[in-house]
Amino acid sequence: MNPEAAIVIVGAGFAGLCMAIELKQAGIDAFTIYEANAEVGGTWRDNVYPGCACDIPSHLYSFSFELKSNWSRTFSPRAEIQEYLVECATKYDLYSQIVFNTEIRAARFDEARGLWTLHTADGEAIMARAVVLGVGGLSRPRIPEFEGLQSFGGQSFHSARWNHDVDLRGKRVAVVGTGASAIQIVPAIADEVEQLSVFQRTPPWVVPRMDRAYSGLEKRLFAGIPGLQRAYRSAIYWFQESRAIGFLGEQRMMDLFEWFARRYIERAIDDLELRARVTPDYTIGCKRILVSDDYYPALARPNVELVAESVVRFTPDGLVASDGVEHALDVVIFATGFRVTDFLAYFEVIGRDGRNLNAQWQGGAEAYYGVAVTGFPNLFMLVGPNTGLGHNSIVFMIESQARLVRQAIEAMQSAGASSIEVRPGVQRDFNEAVQQRSQKTVWQSGCQSWYLEDSGKNTTLWPGYTFEYWLRTRKLRGHDFRLNWERDEAG
Ligand code: N01
Numbered sequence: 001m002n003p004e005a006a007i008v009i010v011g012a013g014f015a016g017l018c019m020a021i022e023l024k025q026a027g028i029d030a031f032t033i034y035e036a037n038a039e040v041g042g043t044w045r046d047n048v049y050p051g052c053a054c055d056i057p058s059h060l061y062s063f064s065f066e067l068k069s070n071w072s073r074t075f076s077p078r079a080e081i082q083e084y085l086v087e088c089a090t091k092y093d094l095y096s097q098i099v100f101n102t103e104i105r106a107a108r109f110d111e112a113r114g115l116w117t118l119h120t121a122d123g124e125a126i127m128a129r130a131v132v133l134g135v136g137g138l139s140r141p142r143i144p145e146f147e148g149l150q151s152f153g154g155q156s157f158h159s160a161r162w163n164h165d166v167d168l169r170g171k172r173v174a175v176v177g178t179g180a181s182a183i184q185i186v187p188a189i190a191d192e193v194e195q196l197s198v199f200q201r202t203p204p205w206v207v208p209r210m211d212r213a214y215s216g217l218e219k220r221l222f223a224g225i226p227g228l229q230r231a232y233r234s235a236i237y238w239f240q241e242s243r244a245i246g247f248l249g250e251q252r253m254m255d256l257f258e259w260f261a262r263r264y265i266e267r268a269i270d271d272l273e274l275r276a277r278v279t280p281d282y283t284i285g286c287k288r289i290l291v292s293d294d295y296y297p298a299l300a301r302p303n304v305e306l307v308a309e310s311v312v313r314f315t316p317d318g319l320v321a322s323d324g325v326e327h328a329l330d331v332v333i334f335a336t337g338f339r340v341t342d343f344l345a346y347f348e349v350i351g352r353d354g355r356n357l358n359a360q361w362q363g364g365a366e367a368y369y370g371v372a373v374t375g376f377p378n379l380f381m382l383v384g385p386n387t388g389l390g391h392n393s394i395v396f397m398i399e400s401q402a403r404l405v406r407q408a409i410e411a412m413q414s415a416g417a418s419s420i421e422v423r424p425g426v427q428r429d430f431n432e433a434v435q436q437r438s439q440k441t442v443w444q445s446g447c448q449s450w451y452l453e454d455s456g457k458n459t460t461l462w463p464g465y466t467f468e469y470w471l472r473t474r475k476l477r478g479h480d481f482r483l484n485w486e487r488d489e490a491g
Helices: 014-025 078-091 180-189 216-224 228-242 251-268 272-278 295-299 394-415 424-438 466-473
Strands: 007-010 031-034 104-110 115-120 125-128 130-133 155-158 172-176 195-199 304-307 311-315 318-321 326-328 331-334 348-350 379-381 419-422 481-484
Touching: 007 014, 007 115, 007 125, 014 031, 014 078, 014 394, 115 130, 130 394, 172 180, 172 318, 172 326, 180 195, 180 295, 216 228, 251 272, 251 295, 272 295, 272 304, 295 304, 394 419, 394 466, 394 481, 419 424
Parallel strands: 007 031, 007 130, 104 348, 130 379, 155 331, 172 195, 172 331, 195 304
Antiparallel strands: 104 115, 115 125, 311 318, 318 326, 419 481
């Protein structure tokens, strides 16, 4: 038991680290981060697949308070982002406050004492006044339950659990899925494998990434000219943000995006049949728009085949696609995404009156600006429901959320209260507005995506501009919350 831990942060990825720095900068030092793995970094530590890089420009995909002038490329490779996070944790002296290799599995609120008890996978109990979950939406790989998968005699693994012991050279390899991960993996492994079959259920819209290395001069200018880097970052932010005009309902802008993406297909692919196979039949932006300079060229290679069929079942020698053709394979890579919409399904959270967060979220997750849920005092989330983005940097949202959570904790502390909790009516009104606004967005224009519940409800994305989110969360609205004065008899 760790009686010192007044605040427990779960997870040491971008979100958990940001929360810790926010608290520290405000003079709140009584926190401990629990991290299931042996290093910080979250998704950037886990996704070690070949070609992994960020699809948001690095000068924006970083903390606003910790700019880095020497990013190597416009879209940084994974290792550089991971290094950046390690540097941040070191600079802000967080390592001494992180307990590694400790997975938190459950959290239970003790009303009488106004305290949370967290349970680790090893059966340890940890007391906390407040809990901040920074567990990320993209941390739990999803491999569909394909018939016969157990019988497959080759090797298989998920993109986020890359098996470096498997040598792909000279092998017949399948990549299942054509999402953001797959389109980075395919070009990265195409020249080393003998045969690569890419199984596409739904084609993604892809636009050029226009990635390039920064020159030495640019890096020196960023480092040397005051304000230049910040101005550059702002320009990237507003460029990204301007796209939201289309995503939020301006059809003419989406038509322009689509025209641009169709032109790119024509320029990148000569084979008319392949062009037809990669061209989506749904509105651009409904699923995440992917950025790549090398995916289409990789598909045109002689040893790469784009199979525009679903996977029906596996056999000992390979898999059978929906057209009945059997593909003989040595290795299968599942780039089939993550369990996103079931949020904390793997994590038991019991709040006031014994209410179970997962049960409460059966009809779709809901929170207040993604950070707090009524009935769960002093429990906060980062990148919670309806705070994901389809168009801009999630780090921007994380910073806004960490600021809001810090203010909620401060409000509780300065009032001498034992907990703070969002009012039920406020949460309900907020979610009604979110769902109403979602109706007009491109994400609800009729495709199937991980952004939506099976019912079609948007529980993942913020259906607005990110500057609106920033403005509305910049200052805690005290009347949206209720303070409680349960007493901690144990001290
Ligand atoms: O996963 P996805 P991802 N049979 O869910 C297919 C972030 N990210 O790992 O479209 C056959 O997007 C599925 O097909 P369909 C980013 O936020 C960021 O690629 O459902 N196929 C789809 O093609 C991203 O959005 C970066 O028909 C099946 C694919 O698998 C998120 O991570 C890089 C199937 C899954 O695509 C997830 O991306 C990488 C089945 N049964 C990822 N089930 C950056 O650069 C699913 N599929 C920052």
